[in-house]
Amino acid sequence: VGCDRSKNLVDICGEKHFQAFVCDALSVPIRSGSCDACISIAVIHHFSTAERRLATIRELARLLRPGGTALIYVWAMEQEYKNQKSKYLKEKNGSKNKEKEMNTGTAQRPLNDQGPDNCSQDSAWSNQLLNDFKDESCGAMPVADFRLPVHTNRTSFHSQDLLVPWHLKGCTKKKKESIDTVVVPGGSKELQELSPVFHRYYHVFSEGELEAVCRSLDCVKVQKSYYDQGNWCVILEKL
Numbered sequence: 001v002g003c004d005r006s007k008n009l010v011d012i013c014g015e016k017h018f019q020a021f022v023c024d025a026l027s028v029p030i031r032s033g034s035c036d037a038c039i040s041i042a043v044i045h046h047f048s049t050a051e052r053r054l055a056t057i058r059e060l061a062r063l064l065r066p067g068g069t070a071l072i073y074v075w076a077m078e079q080e081y082k083n084q085k086s087k088y089l090k091e092k093n094g095s096k097n098k099e100k101e102m103n104t105g106t107a108q109r110p111l112n113d114q115g116p117d118n119c120s121q122d123s124a125w126s127n128q129l130l131n132d133f134k135d136e137s138c139g140a141m142p143v144a145d146f147r148l149p150v151h152t153n154r155t156s157f158h159s160q161d162l163l164v165p166w167h168l169k170g171c172t173k174k175k176k177e178s179i180d181t182v183v184v185p186g187g188s189k190e191l192q193e194l195s196p197v198f199h200r201y202y203h204v205f206s207e208g209e210l211e212a213v214c215r216s217l218d219c220v221k222v223q224k225s226y227y228d229q230g231n232w233c234v235i236l237e238k239l
Contacts, residue, residue: 003028025056028063035063038070042231044210045074045202048161053203054213057236061220064238069223072214073231077204079156086230091154150199160206163199205232 002020004010013020023029025043038060047053060070079086151157151164210232211225224235 001030026052026059028059030063032062033065036065036068038063038068039072040070041073042075044072045204046200048201048203050213054216057214058217058219061217061236061238064220066238068238070220070236070238071233072210072236073228073233074205074210075202076227076230076232077157077160077206078227079230081227088230089154089156148201151202157204161201161203164202166198166200167195168198169195207232210234 002010002013002018003023003025004013004020005022005024007022010020010022021029025040025047040056040060044053044056047056057072060072064070076086079089149159149162151162153165207227211222211234214220214222214234214236218239220236220238222234223237226233
């Protein structure tokens with residue numbers, strides 16, 4: 001049985017005759033202790049606080065029967081590990097098409113991650129939050145710039161908390177605002193229809209961090225902790 005926040009992805013599962021439903025990883029509507037095994041792939045790194053990330057793992061553990069196991073994958077801060085580059089970095093110089101997309105600002109797909117809902121309006125909320133906060137403050141006090149850094153795709157990470165560009169393909173343009181202005185050779189500007197680029201929040205985990213979070217729970221024990229192609233991974237057992 002699968003679950004996901006995205007209704008579109010769940011619908012795709014249904015079309016392929018898999019059992020899946022929409023839910024929040026912080027509150028899964030399944031009876032406690034009813035699962036032999038659970039997996040969480042590329043989910044927990046999207047939660048924006050340490051408390052929420054811990055709560056997600058606690059919820060995962062709640063679903064397991066005693067002796068049941070869970071596998072967790074999150075994106076690693078260390079995309080170069082033991083002198084080996086991850087697949088994510090290696091693909092930077094892959095095909096000419098990918099290189100062209102990089103140069104035109106097209107975001108690449110993060111490793112082991114699912115795409116967004118087709119034509120969904122995910123928001124580049126960092127800039128908007130800052131503007132809203134400034135408006136509400138009415139200029140009474142200086143406002144610190146708390147915007148997160150925007151990651152350059154297929155490069156190493158320089159911050160654990162960041163926004164990763166996501167290029168949404170196959171979405172029909174409905175609003176004039178969604179058309180990007182592109183600078184063409186000669187310095188002139190022309191309007192060109194491009195797929196919109198959204199910014200998604202990530203907390204990339206440093207070495208030992210995921211394992212430490214898991215060990216803080218007294219209901220599970222860490223069977224194994226390892227690095228796999230730019231991801232930190234743990235296998236847990238329910239006590």
